Amino acid sequence: MTGRRPFWLFTALAFGYSFLYLPIITLIVYSFNDSRLVTVWGGFSTRWYAELFRNEQILSALWLSVRIAAMTATLAVILGTLAALTLVRFTHFRTRMLFAGMVAAPLVMPEVILGLSGLLMFVTLEQAIGWPPGRGMTTITIAHVTFTSAFVAVIVQSRLSQLDVSLEEAAMDLGARPWKVFFVIILPIISPALIAGWLLGFTLSMDDLVIASFVSGPGATTLPMVVYSSVRLGVSPQVNALATLIVVVVATGVIIAGWLLHRQTRRRDR
Amino acid sequence: MNAGPAPPETAGASSLRRRFDRGVKSLTQGRLGRAAVIALPYAWLLLFLLLPILIVLKISFAEIALASPPYTPMLQWAEERTLALQVHLGNYAYLWQDPLYLGAYLNSLKVAAVSTILCLLIGYPMAYGIARAPAGWRIVLLMLVILPFWTSFLIRVYAWIGLLQGNGLINHLLLSIGLIDQPLVLLHSNFAVYLGIVYSYLPFMILPLYATLVRMDLTLLEAAADLGCPPWKAFLTVTLPLSMPGVIAGSLLVFIPAVGEFVIPDLLGGPDSLMIGKVLWTEFFSNRDWPVAAAVAIAMLAVILIPLLLFQRIGERETTGDRR
Numbered sequence: 001m002t003g004r005r006p007f008w009l010f011t012a013l014a015f016g017y018s019f020l021y022l023p024i025i026t027l028i029v030y031s032f033n034d035s036r037l038v039t040v041w042g043g044f045s046t047r048w049y050a051e052l053f054r055n056e057q058i059l060s061a062l063w064l065s066v067r068i069a070a071m072t073a074t075l076a077v078i079l080g081t082l083a084a085l086t087l088v089r090f091t092h093f094r095t096r097m098l099f100a101g102m103v104a105a106p107l108v109m110p111e112v113i114l115g116l117s118g119l120l121m122f123v124t125l126e127q128a129i130g131w132p133p134g135r136g137m138t139t140i141t142i143a144h145v146t147f148t149s150a151f152v153a154v155i156v157q158s159r160l161s162q163l164d165v166s167l168e169e170a171a172m173d174l175g176a177r178p179w180k181v182f183f184v185i186i187l188p189i190i191s192p193a194l195i196a197g198w199l200l201g202f203t204l205s206m207d208d209l210v211i212a213s214f215v216s217g218p219g220a221t222t223l224p225m226v227v228y229s230s231v232r233l234g235v236s237p238q239v240n241a242l243a244t245l246i247v248v249v250v251a252t253g254v255i256i257a258g259w260l261l262h263r264q265t266r267r268r269d270r
Numbered sequence: 271m272n273a274g275p276a277p278p279e280t281a282g283a284s285s286l287r288r289r290f291d292r293g294v295k296s297l298t299q300g301r302l303g304r305a306a307v308i309a310l311p312y313a314w315l316l317l318f319l320l321l322p323i324l325i326v327l328k329i330s331f332a333e334i335a336l337a338s339p340p341y342t343p344m345l346q347w348a349e350e351r352t353l354a355l356q357v358h359l360g361n362y363a364y365l366w367q368d369p370l371y372l373g374a375y376l377n378s379l380k381v382a383a384v385s386t387i388l389c390l391l392i393g394y395p396m397a398y399g400i401a402r403a404p405a406g407w408r409i410v411l412l413m414l415v416i417l418p419f420w421t422s423f424l425i426r427v428y429a430w431i432g433l434l435q436g437n438g439l440i441n442h443l444l445l446s447i448g449l450i451d452q453p454l455v456l457l458h459s460n461f462a463v464y465l466g467i468v469y470s471y472l473p474f475m476i477l478p479l480y481a482t483l484v485r486m487d488l489t490l491l492e493a494a495a496d497l498g499c500p501p502w503k504a505f506l507t508v509t510l511p512l513s514m515p516g517v518i519a520g521s522l523l524v525f526i527p528a529v530g531e532f533v534i535p536d537l538l539g540g541p542d543s544l545m546i547g548k549v550l551w552t553e554f555f556s557n558r559d560w561p562v563a564a565a566v567a568i569a570m571l572a573v574i575l576i577p578l579l580l581f582q583r584i585g586e587r588e589t590t591g592d593r594r
Contacts, residue, residue, distance in 0.1 A: 020472065082308075110530020113570060
């Protein structure tokens, strides 16, 4: 079947990939444009990168976003893994349907609802028990953990359900306690899923505009919030430069991940 | 694994130790460990996911008030120390009567449905092409689909502003080859919203489609061909029905977030492309009407609940099918 691939399939792929990549490529090309206008090529220049690195507002927003994303990803991996373990291992307990529904809900809930409900909850909590005091980094992190842990749970769950149960049973038979089985056997096997989940959690948190806008307070402006307010005013070459840097970082990461995956499958085939 | 050689202990001590171990094991296996594993995510989700939705539901029955927070409380100490329950249905009546909201809901559903179909039309051939590509190429092609998804969503939407605006690249190109005399209005239109949604959510359509197509048994197609079935008929009667789980999963992954989309209609859409996510945002941030925003959210949840439940059922069927 692979021998005779019809011409139209090739056309569909070429069309699809150019659709996906042409906008990104134009962004990158115009980040090196000396002119502020999109249509005028004013010659090659890196001045927008220099301006970007001098932009205090963007840099401090970036630093805030990185801290929130790292914290979010770490907590989401812990919560998501526990949720996945619960769903895969404990198939019978009361209110399991409620739990499974709650784990999956953030995957399909519009961001505006997650954001609004998070904010209203924080306001109510502050009124009732005085915590959290005001809104900012903590509230953004909590809201981000809630929706990213669902994605981690899906990734870990699919890895856990492929796991060979006889390994665990053998360890249990040899007298290992459940927590030891978890740390010595399960954890190393699912570690690729944990890494993937952490990276996904980090990316989703870095990328989120809507939820952060709702649950943020004065003084806590994340990178997407800064980008959004400057993009609303029109095309900004500094945002192009920022986009190029993001694409470079992500592409490097994806290429490394792909190479590792490729090496792993080749080793397994051998 | 503590099954190594027994330490030099007296027989009594080691049997005691073993009994203790067994006690701990049964404890952790049975109740305590299990409860500990379940408790943390359960408590978190109850507190930060379910409770917030209930609070939204509560506030949707409140009235806007000049207070902090800006709504009337549900339970109030009325005169003579009786607790008065205030349930105000006005917000929902308002949503139903004002043509703006109903129009925004219907427009959101229409935009999401059309975008889903467009994603399917573009995504299916791509997923098919990737699944039938040589094995070594597949991972590269898949990575290329996933890569834009990992870059910033906001920036991918922003990329289209530069392309679509009046003095943008597309107009510039069309003008210079003489196809048009004056710039087309591409940005701030329904067309731009469709384009933005299809562009942003295409990976969500391709990935589940690929997953079902790559698992398909190709000998079925050979059998069909041997029995004289033309390729197009084999596609319609064999490949398409077998890939239906992927079609449904991909469609829901595009449709549901597209209904509540805010960034795309806000940045690319015009005044006539009103979508419910943007209405909620405006009610909350510009009008500061928290109760109406809450009612909009609850109504939106009701609208997406039907595909949501469908998704849940398909998910359950798939996991039970996998477990066999």
